[in-house]
Amino acid sequence: MTNPDPSRPTLSEVARRAGVGRSSAARVLGNYGSVSEHTRRRVLVAAAELGYETNELARSMSTGVTMTIGVVLADIANPFFAAVFRGISDAARAAGYGTLLVNSDEDPELEDEAVRLLVGKQVDGIIAAPAGGAHAPAAALRWAHERGTAVVQVDRTLNGFDADAVVMDNRDAARTAAERLIAAGHRRVALAWGPARQGRGAVTADHLREWAGSSEISSVGERYLGYAAALEAAGIPLDPALVMTGEQTIEGVRRFARRALAGEGRPTAFIATEVDAVIGVLAEARAAGLVLPADLSLIGFDDSPWASVHDPPITTLRQPVQRLGEHAAEILIARLGGDRRPRVVDHLASETVDQGSVAPPG
Template structure:
């Protein structure tokens, strides 16, 4: 086999030293930017490294310096545009500060998250940004925190852990959004989420996700303030794939106690909910009102444009990276960044009178009234 067909051997520090006509120790100091080395030697070494297309062994460097200049990021679902946008904010801020990012997806599974954290620590990342799959079962994250490894939570809290957290006040914006729906006359408001639970929702349940728990608490507070009973039967969790989301949507829109408004907890759920509503031949907002969390360009292109709860997701990701970098560089902890979600009112919420006047779903499907 000729040389062109063979795998090219990686250029080593010894190769650079030989080309620069200096010792290996001098070349290592010049390339690693540590220790005493003359300007002449540094220039020769750097010129040789460029000519040879030398790339440093990052693992060896991290073992020598204790720094890898990498950040580990653990999120639940990279298919969800919410996390995609947050990750973009993280990587942009990290790159500007000279750090690389290693991203791991857990599919919102705690066991996968435990393994992801272990792998990233084995790779000697300098710090971790985690969107916890569970805000309750966080022992693995407690161990990271107690070890002194820099750690920031994104989007969700870690329960009682005193870890810097970048998130919005979900209970507050959920209260506001529910009051808006109640003000339009809606009493039967469905809430659909992918959060996994072992049983149907009950008000006394301890939920793994602080985000979902806070959203439901905001809804309950709005009903309580209005002197109305909270429709627990319309809180539907465990909405897994698109088929189950469409099935749940059909369920909450059936029968005499059907929902007159549906709230989707993220953009992926929203797509399947809207699809199911269309398949049923119902109209938004004449037959059913619709509201979703997160604002993406497509929500303005539907007919009608969708009412959303907008979060500054990109800025939250960037803030999480900056907070982690401050920790990694030994700087004092800054005041927590304050982020606010906004209810963006468009055309997908109407008065309940319009929905009440519409034919029942059974009639639309040709079933007896």
């Protein structure tokens, strides 16, 4: 946290002089939570000695700074979001902030409830992976942002919502994956999953581009655009039958893979951009009697330790997921400390981990 006026003592300096943790000092000076009488006395004495009460304490009293950050994530049972939260939590703790998590389950109404709950608990700022949705997406997040609560989006950016954001460079990751498969000789590369289907009927490349652009969960759209760009650069025509647009579950992936593998011109490689997509492709490959990588190549986006002990170990685009959370927390904490830069949208790069599930087409 930056100190806007170096001549004034900071909360950290009070904590250091009192010989207590920053969060204990914040509780005493913010007059919330619970600390021992001993600690309370030491902090108040240190604050008085440093002349602290004339500035930051007054601010903390009037603005109600609570040294807590609220976090709203889609589904904490997904290891991706669990790692994001871990990163947020660690970075926040290092800066003296407590962290409170609420699950939104990708449901815009539950997200709104979660945001209101956190605002009711007087968090200083909110980090959220916005759920999107057809009606008034992120209504409560926008409301909180407009009333002055610092908000940072993580993993996604909603169209038209100008809060700071930290996302994976999903377009680059998907393009890298497709390029590697093309370099290995593949021309029939399937993508699971692609943009969410809008409407019925046959899907064209134009549909896919349009859906990717309007996708409220921008990561999915970005990945499709990276995939399509790699095909185009290699002069390979895009086949909409190789892009999954159905239900985004393991079962949905299995259905998509089954249909694709049974059809004319079956894919010789898959890009699976979620853990459930990786599992679905592996399950369906086994059901079809296909051996990786001789019969089918696969690049996954899930850096689970299971991927390394799989036979063959799965080639993976390792995303710095915990770093994603840490960086979101750093941006938020800088804002809370007075950072007034224009909007920040940072992209984190992935790293390819070669493990043995890619080979030339059989």
